[in-house]
Amino acid sequence: MAKIGPRTVMPEQDSKKRVKNFNEVALGYSKQDAIKEAKRCLNCKNPKCIEGCPVDIDIKSFIELIDKQKFDKALDKIREKNSLPAICGRVCPQEDQCEKECVLNKTGKPIAIGRLERFLGDYGLNDKKKNLKKTRQEKNKKSMHKIAVIGSGPAGLTCAGELAKKGYKVTIFEALHKAGGVLVYGIPEFRLPKKILQEEIDFVKSLGVEIKTDMVIGKILTIDELFEMGYESIFISTGAGLPYFMNIPGENLNGVYSANEYLTRSNLMKAYNHPKYDTPIKKVGKVAVVGGGNVAMDSARTAKRLGAKHVYLVYRRSEKEMPARDEEIEHAKEEGIEFKLLTNPIEIIGKDGWVDKIRVIKMKLGEPDDSGRRRPIPVKGSEYNMDVEVAVIAIGQGPNPLLLEATPELKLNKWGNIVADPETGKTNIKGVFAGGDIVTGAATVILAMGAGKKAANSIDNYINSGKW
Numbered sequence: 001m002a003k004i005g006p007r008t009v010m011p012e013q014d015s016k017k018r019v020k021n022f023n024e025v026a027l028g029y030s031k032q033d034a035i036k037e038a039k040r041c042l043n044c045k046n047p048k049c050i051e052g053c054p055v056d057i058d059i060k061s062f063i064e065l066i067d068k069q070k071f072d073k074a075l076d077k078i079r080e081k082n083s084l085p086a087i088c089g090r091v092c093p094q095e096d097q098c099e100k101e102c103v104l105n106k107t108g109k110p111i112a113i114g115r116l117e118r119f120l121g122d123y124g125l126n127d128k129k130k131n132l133k134k135t136r137q138e139k140n141k142k143s144m145h146k147i148a149v150i151g152s153g154p155a156g157l158t159c160a161g162e163l164a165k166k167g168y169k170v171t172i173f174e175a176l177h178k179a180g181g182v183l184v185y186g187i188p189e190f191r192l193p194k195k196i197l198q199e200e201i202d203f204v205k206s207l208g209v210e211i212k213t214d215m216v217i218g219k220i221l222t223i224d225e226l227f228e229m230g231y232e233s234i235f236i237s238t239g240a241g242l243p244y245f246m247n248i249p250g251e252n253l254n255g256v257y258s259a260n261e262y263l264t265r266s267n268l269m270k271a272y273n274h275p276k277y278d279t280p281i282k283k284v285g286k287v288a289v290v291g292g293g294n295v296a297m298d299s300a301r302t303a304k305r306l307g308a309k310h311v312y313l314v315y316r317r318s319e320k321e322m323p324a325r326d327e328e329i330e331h332a333k334e335e336g337i338e339f340k341l342l343t344n345p346i347e348i349i350g351k352d353g354w355v356d357k358i359r360v361i362k363m364k365l366g367e368p369d370d371s372g373r374r375r376p377i378p379v380k381g382s383e384y385n386m387d388v389e390v391a392v393i394a395i396g397q398g399p400n401p402l403l404l405e406a407t408p409e410l411k412l413n414k415w416g417n418i419v420a421d422p423e424t425g426k427t428n429i430k431g432v433f434a435g436g437d438i439v440t441g442a443a444t445v446i447l448a449m450g451a452g453k454k455a456a457n458s459i460d461n462y463i464n465s466g467k468w
Helices: 031-038 059-067 071-079 085-091 113-125 132-139 154-165 194-206 223-228 259-266 294-305 326-334 445-465
Strands: 146-150 169-173 210-212 233-236 256-258 286-290 310-314 338-340 343-351 354-368 374-378 384-387 390-393 432-434
Touching: 031 059, 031 113, 059 071, 059 113, 071 085, 071 113, 085 113, 085 194, 085 445, 113 194, 146 154, 154 169, 154 194, 154 233, 154 445, 194 210, 223 233, 233 445, 256 259, 259 294, 259 390, 286 294, 294 310, 294 326, 294 390, 310 343, 354 390, 432 445
Parallel strands: 146 169, 146 233, 169 210, 233 432, 256 390, 286 310, 286 390, 310 338
Antiparallel strands: 343 354, 354 374, 354 384
């Protein structure tokens, strides 16, 4: 293998400055950076990187087009498979997917596929009319069947966009007042600017997708009523919005937040932009965030930006077992987040009804459990108290129950997720498909998008064939 140069560095905000603002941390590639990085690609005859992409982007081709400075065509190539490249380039775990399969891992660092995707996504947002003429011509060739999509997160947006490209009249029903699902309420401004997200949503709308907000399906309308309104098929993508708690004493104290609430108040309700938005969120000097995933990192880094002097990340395993992305862990460390590893809360202690301390116990690692990670075991007699004023519980979330409770005939598994075919998204109800976190449990943006894309193809087959 020929010697390949080092991976092109992504410019970033200085860590000392960025903890005082909510501006994006990673600043993106310039055209020169993107071309330089694209030239590292070996143009493999049988590229494995594509196999690692849940939405089957022709990675080799778009990188080759960047190398040739044919940016319009490179963007066209991505948009053949993915309508949200500016989002995916920022938040998808490429290191565990496409980049993991890159042959350059054998001698150094892989091609920065995610960074190149982000570059093209941002490039495309500067020209919102790109690709639209071709899409509309295709759309007009087919009859307009009505499809309903419930939820406007990554699975719903992807499914709707793909169906619109195929010629369907698609309506997304979103429970919140703003479209985007977890992308808008869960991911902080410093990782995914809301302006970028809105522009990607606008692109999906420009394909002909209608988005209706403040529509809680299961309360305002039911599945049966949607069918009665003329929708021929329905895709459910309501996500995993039900927060899990630890069920330890003191979790009902003031100052205890689920990560969902904490991030929603900061992101969707814009508590980060004070005093312009006067959203209540308790700003204190000492915050503990319990968990080790990306949501925990987002919560901890948000707390730091909201003014906390000490932010403790309390995680019951070691750093090696953390499910968070390496980049997020690295950024958190740079920003002064204090890691309390092999530590687990056993009680939250209050004073005058508010959080005052967290009592924790040290852990040691035993044999691997069902997740493949080593099981944490309490160390007897190792308990101690941590002085904190806010506790954020970020240990995961379950399926949104609103629609499920209103649709008792829909088959669920033992965790309360919808049972759907992993390849087609079919549920046990004729014409109803499902995908994303409501099926898999909390996972990644790109996996949800992959599910949305598969469901769009399945809905197309169902409508065209009439066969279930």
